[in-house]
Amino acid sequence: MIIESAELFAEQDLFPFFKEMDETPAKYDGKGSVTTHPQLKKIIQFAAEQHWIGGSASFENGGLQLPEMIFNTGHHLFQAANNGVQGYLGLSSGAAGLITSFGSKEQITTYVPKIFSGEWQGTMALTEPQAGSSLTDIITTATPTNNGYYLVKGQKIFISGGQHDACDNFVHLTLARIEGAPAGIKGISLFIIPKFRHETNGNLVYNDVYCVGDFQKMGQRGYSTTHLSFGDNNDCHGFLLGEPHKGLGYMFQMMNGARISVGQCAASVAMAAYQASLQYAMERPQGRLPNEKDPSQPPTLIINHADVQRMLFTQKAIVEGSLSLAMECNRLYDLTNACETEERDTYFQLLEILTPIVKTYASEQGTRSAALAIQTLGGYGFTTDFPVQQHYRDLKIMSLYEGTTGIQSIDLLGRKVTMHNGKALQVLGKTIQETLQKASDHPILQPYSLMLDAEWKRLENVLSHLQKYLVNGDTGRYLADACIFMEMAGYTVIGWQWLKQASAAADILANKDFSTFPAAFLQGKIHTMEFFFTYELPHAAACETILLQNKSLTQVQTPDIFAY
Amino acid sequence: MIIESAELFAEQDLFPFFKEMDETPAKYDGKGSVTTHPQLKKIIQFAAEQHWIGGSASFENGGLQLPEMIFNTGHHLFQAANNGVQGYLGLSSGAAGLITSFGSKEQITTYVPKIFSGEWQGTMALTEPQAGSSLTDIITTATPTNNGYYLVKGQKIFISGGQHDACDNFVHLTLARIEGAPAGIKGISLFIIPKFRHETNGNLVYNDVYCVGDFQKMGQRGYSTTHLSFGDNNDCHGFLLGEPHKGLGYMFQMMNGARISVGQCAASVAMAAYQASLQYAMERPQGRLPNEKDPSQPPTLIINHADVQRMLFTQKAIVEGSLSLAMECNRLYDLTNACETEERDTYFQLLEILTPIVKTYASEQGTRSAALAIQTLGGYGFTTDFPVQQHYRDLKIMSLYEGTTGIQSIDLLGRKVTMHNGKALQVLGKTIQETLQKASDHPILQPYSLMLDAEWKRLENVLSHLQKYLVNGDTGRYLADACIFMEMAGYTVIGWQWLKQASAAADILANKDFSTFPAAFLQGKIHTMEFFFTYELPHAAACETILLQNKSLTQVQTPDIFAY
Numbered sequence A, B: 001m002i003i004e005s006a007e008l009f010a011e012q013d014l015f016p017f018f019k020e021m022d023e024t025p026a027k028y029d030g031k032g033s034v035t036t037h038p039q040l041k042k043i044i045q046f047a048a049e050q051h052w053i054g055g056s057a058s059f060e061n062g063g064l065q066l067p068e069m070i071f072n073t074g075h076h077l078f079q080a081a082n083n084g085v086q087g088y089l090g091l092s093s094g095a096a097g098l099i100t101s102f103g104s105k106e107q108i109t110t111y112v113p114k115i116f117s118g119e120w121q122g123t124m125a126l127t128e129p130q131a132g133s134s135l136t137d138i139i140t141t142a143t144p145t146n147n148g149y150y151l152v153k154g155q156k157i158f159i160s161g162g163q164h165d166a167c168d169n170f171v172h173l174t175l176a177r178i179e180g181a182p183a184g185i186k187g188i189s190l191f192i193i194p195k196f197r198h199e200t201n202g203n204l205v206y207n208d209v210y211c212v213g214d215f216q217k218m219g220q221r222g223y224s225t226t227h228l229s230f231g232d233n234n235d236c237h238g239f240l241l242g243e244p245h246k247g248l249g250y251m252f253q254m255m256n257g258a259r260i261s262v263g264q265c266a267a268s269v270a271m272a273a274y275q276a277s278l279q280y281a282m283e284r285p286q287g288r289l290p291n292e293k294d295p296s297q298p299p300t301l302i303i304n305h306a307d308v309q310r311m312l313f314t315q316k317a318i319v320e321g322s323l324s325l326a327m328e329c330n331r332l333y334d335l336t337n338a339c340e341t342e343e344r345d346t347y348f349q350l351l352e353i354l355t356p357i358v359k360t361y362a363s364e365q366g367t368r369s370a371a372l373a374i375q376t377l378g379g380y381g382f383t384t385d386f387p388v389q390q391h392y393r394d395l396k397i398m399s400l401y402e403g404t405t406g407i408q409s410i411d412l413l414g415r416k417v418t419m420h421n422g423k424a425l426q427v428l429g430k431t432i433q434e435t436l437q438k439a440s441d442h443p444i445l446q447p448y449s450l451m452l453d454a455e456w457k458r459l460e461n462v463l464s465h466l467q468k469y470l471v472n473g474d475t476g477r478y479l480a481d482a483c484i485f486m487e488m489a490g491y492t493v494i495g496w497q498w499l500k501q502a503s504a505a506a507d508i509l510a511n512k513d514f515s516t517f518p519a520a521f522l523q524g525k526i527h528t529m530e531f532f533f534t535y536e537l538p539h540a541a542a543c544e545t546i547l548l549q550n551k552s553l554t555q556v557q558t559p560d561i562f563a564y
Helices: A002-023 A039-049 A068-102 A105-116 A247-283 A306-338 A341-382 A388-399 A405-416 A419-439 A443-471 A475-480 A482-511 A519-536 A538-548 B002-023 B039-049 B068-102 B105-116 B247-283 B306-338 B341-382 B388-399 B405-416 B419-439 B443-471 B475-480 B482-511 B519-536 B538-548
Strands: A120-125 A141-144 A150-160 A169-178 A189-194 A196-198 A204-206 A209-214 A225-230 A237-240 B120-125 B141-144 B150-160 B169-178 B189-194 B196-198 B204-206 B209-214 B225-230 B237-240
Touching: A002 A039, A002 A068, A002 A388, A039 A068, A068 A105, A068 A120, A068 A169, A068 A189, A068 A247, A068 A306, A105 A120, A105 A169, A105 A189, A120 A150, A120 A247, A150 A169, A150 A189, A169 A247, A189 A247, A247 A306, A247 A341, A247 A388, A306 A341, A306 A482, A306 A519, A306 B405, A306 B475, A306 B482, A341 A388, A341 A405, A341 A419, A341 A482, A341 B388, A388 B341, A388 B388, A405 A419, A405 A475, A405 A482, A405 B306, A419 A443, A419 A482, A443 A475, A443 A482, A443 A519, A443 A538, A475 B306, A482 A519, A482 A538, A482 B306, A519 A538, A538 B538, B002 B039, B002 B068, B002 B388, B039 B068, B068 B105, B068 B120, B068 B169, B068 B189, B068 B247, B068 B306, B105 B120, B105 B169, B105 B189, B120 B150, B120 B247, B150 B169, B150 B189, B169 B247, B189 B247, B247 B306, B247 B341, B247 B388, B306 B341, B306 B482, B306 B519, B341 B388, B341 B405, B341 B419, B341 B482, B405 B419, B405 B475, B405 B482, B419 B443, B419 B482, B443 B475, B443 B482, B443 B519, B443 B538, B482 B519, B482 B538, B519 B538
Parallel strands: A120 A169, A141 A169, B120 B169, B141 B169
Antiparallel strands: A141 A150, A150 A225, A150 A237, A169 A189, A189 A237, A196 A204, A209 A225, B141 B150, B150 B225, B150 B237, B169 B189, B189 B237, B196 B204, B209 B225
């Protein structure tokens, strides 16, 4: 029922404005705010009423206690229908979650209900012009006062959903450095900074947070990206969230959720492009099969061309594989909330190691997938008459949001693989082994089960090669090819998800109960798994070849080697 | 001197309008024409004066007899500076060349000087709405009259440079079917169809060719893409070019030139994106190296990060590899013009087999290269403040123009590889062997020479596997993975180009004469060759794995397997 209501909302209120919001981008009004499409305010209000901002929160905090799996399945539909709009909702949801986790009772009651009602927009304010991805170098300052608040001063850029005309107030969760704090990431604190703050009499007054401009983008043009200036008049009150100097750790609760959400969003947008190209391929007659060249015969539908099927199966393999992994992450998130102690730790470690992978695989391969959607439509795909080019443009930001592919890859190889003596990797290996065992029950899946087993060993082989650099203290060389390692891990993990899907499909096919899933759908799952293992997985071996070489070609000390 | 003048033109007259032309797209005026940026008319006139439309034509036809190598080096600079604008010039140049090759003396004198002067625009009109890439299914009709002309009737779409306000007249080289012609491609003729035709008294009168609309696109927005309607009032005169029913063969002279030009354009646009990202990387401080994490130390320039170097070298490997192959094709084109009989045949066959490869490698990998340019800039790369996102959008059309990647791949595997009993492939193999031998003179190049030799054998191995399908008459299965074969051939051929460049660089380094090329430039060539062989070439082996499998996963007869 809940997912059906999400589907209706996506179809009726989001998708019809997808193109329009691209053609009339959110735009800075020159006066401290961003003008958005008139439909946005209605969408946010309707989403709030239907609990699509606060639905996964607890009853006591005004939510429905929806599992993340269900809540994010709804959001998947919004992302597929109109990904920019979903950003506004997702940000508010994440910001409220962060306040709920680490805020005081008073902070929760002040901000969370207003965010859940859609009146106020939550944002995350990390990036600064001079620091970029390097949060170590954040210089926004917070000066303590005797009145319980801090005076904040600084610049933040790339703030999605920053001050716009579809909400009344904004709650910026902002990283800043308390005066005298240690240098580096150990001196970063997290502040709640509303655009309008409550005075002691309860009135709202302007809090000296000014939107000084926006960024126009090649995609997600309906989604505002702003530059915020805090404390130009020395009157920006920041309210410390949790304890001082622990801000980055807190922020990473929201950041990790956002990374999974970006991965899921990339999968969803690529899914929309895939489905648009599939529909086109099933309706468009053109050309003839190689053995049937008689020009007096009518042309065939393009879906009958092998190369078009290759493009469609590649898309299906990428988008359903990515979405499956995103849902796996949502499930693990629910399990970490539902379980305790050791069991919880296991799920949490698995979630930790999968987070950079889902974010990166879905965004990098999703972009490739959307390129194939364009290619399936031929010249038409490049025109604004069809949505696939918008999907393609929108998708490119997913490999940049919330830590670029480079950052995610260093997170995977430099932190997640090594943490707790490699415990997370062991848990992942064990979980994959369980899937392999289960798949082996079905004779048709056995060869693929063996292939995936070999892929896992390949990954371990590469790691033991790379760890030699670590042992020698050469972290630079260890991490130099982190992106290639990420690419390889992505193929392996998505192979696991496909084997899992194929195994479930084979179970149902064996039981011959087609009441929920038609046989063609199940056969399609097995076929696409075979396609993934045959056409995509071989590139993991190429990554291995690259990772096993001993040269240091990307650590050149003389940039003039790039001379042209 | 000629190339310097091209550089000046590109810098002063083309690049300054690159962004503006994107932001104010060419747009249908509702009255049979397209409104373009005001600068376009000036650019075309200036280009014509400087011989950048007709420069490679013979003296007697008003040209400078510039070799294609020189002429296209100029155009490379235009493509890098403002690729949409170059399209107008390139089309005119190609159309005039086609008329010169196959037209009567009268046709040449009527059209060519006007095209070379920039007053008239040449176009190629092949695609029809119902036929798309399948030229077999062209239905535009040409009815003979007793007055030497044909009456043409039909619709053509995706006509680049179709009727716009920057030229006075248009010369559409149009494929149509003479009444009673055989079905299929053997019944297609080529016509010159001007927008305004000469009456016997020499006056120009409207020729019943109407621009009925345009296509708005995600990139190349300054370059008009039109829908033309011929003969709505039964008064569209078409003038037969050459003999009846041989039109497709003629058209392929222009088409082959256009394919090389698209490949070169893709390389040029990706080059512009690469250079923009390189400049950014050399100026932007951010983060610290893995072994130098002291936050009190200033951040390093991002070019010092291994992952940024990986992205830059990947781009350099792709763009300089592609451009090198495009220039190889231009050189072969010149050689086929300069040589005779057997020698000419050899160059021509080499050119024939390289044409689909340069078009496809440069466009597909160029797109990936431009994605890395965006990634190098991080979030800024996605904003309209930087040109790389425009390069990325513009590039996506290159894999669609003049035959999609699917079409090029079938051309390579289905036609070029098999023609004359595999002669073209043998010539390519022999030419690559010559490069290998020469490279082996330098000990540092020997390992790469061996690698490339192995890659060539891999390609032959794959072909002998695929040819079993052909022998069994299963053309469908033979061609099913043509795109994977194309990808593999691309790696091998670009590997050859890199070895050739590295070999030339090693020669100069050995002679220690740095008067023309600085040592860093030469070392950069050798280093990038090593990078290409280490990071890119291993994926050719993955293609081999895919191509050697015996399944038929992309020839499914039941599209409901795609059900979701």
